Amino acid sequence: MVHLPAVGELAAVCMDRYEFPNRKGQVPRTEVTWNEADASCRDAGKRLCTSAEWTRACSGPPVAGVTPRAYSYGATRDAGRCNTPREDGGPPPGEPLPLVGSGTLDGCRSPEGVFDLNGNVSEWVADAWTHDHGPMMTLKANMNSTSGWRVVRGGTMWSRTPYGQSCASSHGHTEDTRANDDGFRCCADP
Numbered sequence: 001m002v003h004l005p006a007v008g009e010l011a012a013v014c015m016d017r018y019e020f021p022n023r024k025g026q027v028p029r030t031e032v033t034w035n036e037a038d039a040s041c042r043d044a045g046k047r048l049c050t051s052a053e054w055t056r057a058c059s060g061p062p063v064a065g066v067t068p069r070a071y072s073y074g075a076t077r078d079a080g081r082c083n084t085p086r087e088d089g090g091p092p093p094g095e096p097l098p099l100v101g102s103g104t105l106d107g108c109r110s111p112e113g114v115f116d117l118n119g120n121v122s123e124w125v126a127d128a129w130t131h132d133h134g135p136m137m138t139l140k141a142n143m144n145s146t147s148g149w150r151v152v153r154g155g156t157m158w159s160r161t162p163y164g165q166s167c168a169s170s171h172g173h174t175e176d177t178r179a180n181d182d183g184f185r186c187c188a189d190p
Contacts, residue, residue: 002113003190004053007061013053016046016185018102018115019123025101028121028183034150034175037124037184046186048126051170053187054153057110058117058167070166072110072117077165082108082119084155084165097180117154118165121183127151129172148175156181 019028059068129149155165
């Protein structure tokens, strides 16, 4: 885990260095609902990260007069640093996803040492979706769901998604959504 110190109103937090299951080189777990992600973190003695904690890890600490990082590794997008090989908005039917093991692209990490916040898979966070999170992304299968909506942070391997690739990227799914490009990581209080 990486310790991120308290900054302003944001308390200190420990965040998994890699996407769940938090093992370098392991392909991140996907096709998991929000409830399953939440339970997996709790089973490990942790919890899902909040959206604010995720943003802090990706953008850097909010400091007066300092522009937050647009990407976990810096100010401008570098297509070769993270797993964003697809120049489209989603997989062709039947084609395998180009996932890579978490932490295998050394350049795709924050200065604090958190890997894959941009690219590879988007990540469930603890927050419920509100209008403050930006435009709602929906999957056709979700339209009649009675589940609550939750926030998913970060971009995936698709470079042309409507929600983007930067640290500001977010979208929402219902709690019962299973997406092949959505995963999660866990946090803990220090």
